[in-house]
Amino acid sequence: MIKRMTAAGILALAMGSASMPAFASGWPVFDAANFLKNTLTAAQALKTEVYENTNIAYQYKMMLNQLTQATGLDPAALAEQANVIKADISKLEEYGQTLQSLYGGISESADFLARVQSLVVVSGKTPEQWFQDQRTLIGNGDKAAKQLFSIARKIAGNNQSLAKRRAKIQEDMTLSPTAQATAEATNHMLDVLASQNSDVLQLMSAKAQSDATKDQRALAADTEATNVTQQIQRDQEAQLNKLRQTVFKN
Structure with a gap:
């Protein structure tokens, strides 16, 4: 319990220091260090939830094992209680699989952001100039730029769908106060990442630029x-x- 509270406290401090990207001339400013920091913090929070969920599922399985070995209990009541525990275990296992998938998706986001950062550094240009080049290349049909944008869009979309699935499962589960606090903190970090992923897509999207010009x-x-x-x-x-x-x- 103390470890969980400590983890939740550290995450809350990390969220307090996380800042949303600034805007200049209507376009987001790419802050790779901030993006990576928030992404890694969210990944660590998900990793903590995976660990906690695994422990809780194990405890439920131990309860089920003890229940099946109990004697002198009403068979009907025993079966009803066992079915309830089995249902809870199924939810926890489904939740755990979603958490692991989301953790993998967030890790992909971190890899993508690191790749973009390295490309900006190698180009010798400012992030704004580099993204402007990418928008021009995408507009001209450049395969490398289109592939890079496609990867970013795929990662962002996958993470968003997994986050929604995670939230849906949470609604059907009963979490302890500590686990609930940790989940809410993670949800906040996922919201920050969703906003920042949207900023990256906007920076790279030639269509967004053409739409703005058209407007x-x-x-x-x-x-x-x-x-x-x-x-x-x-x-x-x-x-x-x-x-x-x-x-x-x-």
């Missing part, structure tokens, strides 16, 4: 059309006033 052009066209309409109305009003003055003089 700016549409806004400019609307503004120009509005100005023209207002000028026509002013001209019409001026002509009408001039006509009225002529009629009244006559």
Whole structure:
């Protein structure tokens, strides 16, 4: 119990120091160190949950073993209790498999971010310049850039679906207060990663850039059309006033 509380406390401190990426000119700023730190923290939190879940499942199996060896109990009540424990074990095992899959996905995210960071460093450019190059390459159909973007999109989508599955299983399980606190802390870190993964995809997406440019052009066209309409109305009003003055003089 003390170890679990300590782990939860450390994770809470880590979350407090985790900051969301800044924005400049409407685009996220790639902070590789911050991304990797949050990713590794989330991975460690999931690893802790896997360990805790394995211990809890083991305890349930021990309870089931003791129950099946008990004597002098009502057979119907014994069977009912055994079925309840078996159902709990099934949920814990399903939860454990989802946690392990999500841990693997987060580890892939860390590997991808490390790869992107190394590519930025090797290029000798700033992260903003490198992502601009990638957007241009993706727009021109470059295979390497498209593959890199495809990997990022696949990892982000997989992690998101696994996180939703994890949350769904949590709703059907009864967690201890300590385990619940740890799960909530992990959920927060997964939310941070979801936001940061979205930022990376936005930085690399040529479509996002083209959509933004299209929106700016549409806004400019609307503004120009509005100005023209207002000028026509002013001209019409001026002509009408001039006509009225002529009629009244006559």
